[in-house]
Amino acid sequence: MAPPDRTTAHPTDSAPSSGIPRKVWFHTFGCQMNVYDTGKMRAQLSADGYVDAEGPDDADLILLNTCSIREKAVQKMESALGGYRRLKRDGRPLVIGVAGCVAQQEGQTLLDRHADLDLVFGPDGVPHVRSLVARAREGARVLDTEFLDLDTYPFVPDVDPGPQGVGAFVTIQKGCDNKCTFCIVPTTRGAEASRPSDQILDEVRALVARGVSEITLIGQNVNSYGLKTPGEITFARLLHAVAAVPGVRRIRYTTSHPRDMGDDVVEAYRALPALTSHLHLPVQSGSSRVLRRMKRFYTRERYLEVVAALRAARPDLVLTTDIIVGFPGETDDDFDATMQMVEEADFVGAFSFKYSPRPGTPALRLADAVPDAVASARLDRLQQRLRERSLAWSRRHEGQVVEVLVEGPSRHDEAVVCGRTSGNLMVNFPGDTRLVGQLVAVRVTRGFTNSARGERVD
Numbered sequence: 328m329a330p331p332d333r334t335t336a337h338p339t340d341s342a343p344s345s346g347i348p349r350k351v352w353f354h355t356f357g358c359q360m361n362v363y364d365t366g367k368m369r370a371q372l373s374a375d376g377y378v379d380a381e382g383p384d385d386a387d388l389i390l391l392n393t394c395s396i397r398e399k400a401v402q403k404m405e406s407a408l409g410g411y412r413r414l415k416r417d418g419r420p421l422v423i424g425v426a427g428c429v430a431q432q433e434g435q436t437l438l439d440r441h442a443d444l445d446l447v448f449g450p451d452g453v454p455h456v457r458s459l460v461a462r463a464r465e466g467a468r469v470l471d472t473e474f475l476d477l478d479t480y481p482f483v484p485d486v487d488p489g490p491q492g493v494g495a496f497v498t499i500q501k502g503c504d505n506k507c508t509f510c511i512v513p514t515t516r517g518a519e520a521s522r523p524s525d526q527i528l529d530e531v532r533a534l535v536a537r538g539v540s541e542i543t544l545i546g547q548n549v550n551s552y553g554l555k556t557p558g559e560i561t562f563a564r565l566l567h568a569v570a571a572v573p574g575v576r577r578i579r580y581t582t583s584h585p586r587d588m589g590d591d592v593v594e595a596y597r598a599l600p601a602l603t604s605h606l607h608l609p610v611q612s613g614s615s616r617v618l619r620r621m622k623r624f625y626t627r628e629r630y631l632e633v634v635a636a637l638r639a640a641r642p643d644l645v646l647t648t649d650i651i652v653g654f655p656g657e658t659d660d661d662f663d664a665t666m667q668m669v670e671e672a673d674f675v676g677a678f679s680f681k682y683s684p685r686p687g688t689p690a691l692r693l694a695d696a697v698p699d700a701v702a703s704a705r706l707d708r709l710q711q712r713l714r715e716r717s718l719a720w721s722r723r724h725e726g727q728v729v730e731v732l733v734e735g736p737s738r739h740d741e742a743v744v745c746g747r748t749s750g751n752l753m754v755n756f757p758g759d760t761r762l763v764g765q766l767v768a769v770r771v772t773r774g775f776t777n778s779a780r781g782e783r784v785d
């Protein structure tokens with residue numbers, strides 16, 4: 328077996344395509360950053376003749392873009408990897424690579440554990456995927472978990488050659504400089520770097536030219552965009568600049584940190600109609616004591632102040648959040664504070680998770696773990712309430728006429744199309760796919776937990 332190749336030079340990144348058609352199968356886990364990175368890998372590999380395989384059986388390259396945010400995510404990727412590795416047994420030439428956050432976190436251990444794994448690289452390997460894959464094809468076992476220089480970070484300009492939908496992600500920063508004590512992302516994605524705003528705007532224009540009209544700006548902490556780069560504009564200015572690109576109808580962003588939500592971003596909700604009325608603002612807990620132990624650097628009161636300012640600027644603001652239950656030391660009172668927070672902040676939805684201890688994170692040092700059964704019971708109670716709230720919110724739209732940006736045919740019925748309101752309610756209504764990309768007026772007839780039904784009005 329060849330030893331892992333640790334060279335960091337990337338000689339073939341700009342070499343011309345060999346012209347041989349090859350097939351790649353991507354399996355993407357985790358957050359929007361990974362979805363975006365997969366698109367960037369697809370774009371770069373297409374220069375070497377790679378097209379999407381129909382399925383893993385038909386691929387000569389399989390890339391798993393992995394997530395390690397919670398233990399469960401890692402288990403899911405391990406079981407998928409097991410299946411893909413079995414495909415190698417029929418002796419056909421197949422390169423298997425693990426990319427993303429688990430790759431960064433485990434590195435060499437992954438290669439040691441799986442003798443038939445060819446390639447392991449972290450998120451900072453994405454800009455060099457062509458040379459990494461080329462070396463693996465030549466028979467080397469390749470490991471690349473080096474973090475790249477932040478000042479010259481090579482954000483990939485190529486746009487995913489696959490079909491574009493109505494909405495697209497655009498990355499504005501990489502990494503994260505926060506140190507929330509539960510979180511592995513700073514380890515897997517490294518320090519924060521802001522992407523130059525002229526590159527961001529170029530990508531927005533390229534996407535609009537391909538029919539995209541809703542841009543979601545992505546990063547782990549978008550509110551801190553530009554602050555550490557001399558001469559760069561702020562996140563609020565960036566929102567204005569994106570809104571000024573002709574053809575951009577809607578702007579969303581994710582994820583923002585409550586501590587860094589500045590007055591200028593709040594103001595943007597007054598100034599920019601294209602900025603949607605849905606905001607995802609992770610709170611994590613409603614207890615200031617727990618927030619302190621999480622090192623989130625805001626209190627319950629501060630979070631509610633930010634929300635009040637946002638609602639003053641945008642009265643129809645729709646708020647969703649992330650919540651962790653069972654963080655070490657969380658008492659019944661702390662959890663009750665979270666349940667109350669759901670009401671006070673008027674969350675209409677949330678991603679909620681049981682705390683999962685992650686390797687190397689500061690929270691591992693905290694004593695008083697919450698028993699699993701207690702954490703599960705809390706999560707059930709929270710999710711039950713969130714479902715009720717989500718349904719109530721959706722039903723509040725019944726009888727109203729809303730503006731929907733049509734995204735495509737519904738998954739269940741070809742005569743039905745679906746799209747979202749600015750507040751992010753998914754609405755299905757009878758209609759033709761020629762409406763895709765248009766803003767249409769729809770009367771909501773029935774609200775459900777995660778969507779609504781409606782009919783077009785003229």
Ligand code: SAH
Nearest residue numbers: 509510547582609649650680681682683685
């Ligand atoms: N940068 C984003 C979050 C990225 S991770 C932010 O700061 O909001 C997405 C979500 O996963 C987090 O908001 C948190 O709710 C959850 N999460 C992160 N680490 C976790 C862990 N160790 N256990 C359970 N949930 C976790």
Ligand code: SF4
Nearest residue numbers: 503505507510512547
């Ligand atoms: Fe993780 Fe906190 Fe950074 Fe979000 S802000 S990615 S939760 S460390």
Ligand code: F3S
Nearest residue numbers: 357358394395396428
């Ligand atoms: Fe997961 Fe990495 Fe995203 S750990 S949530 S894929 S940043």
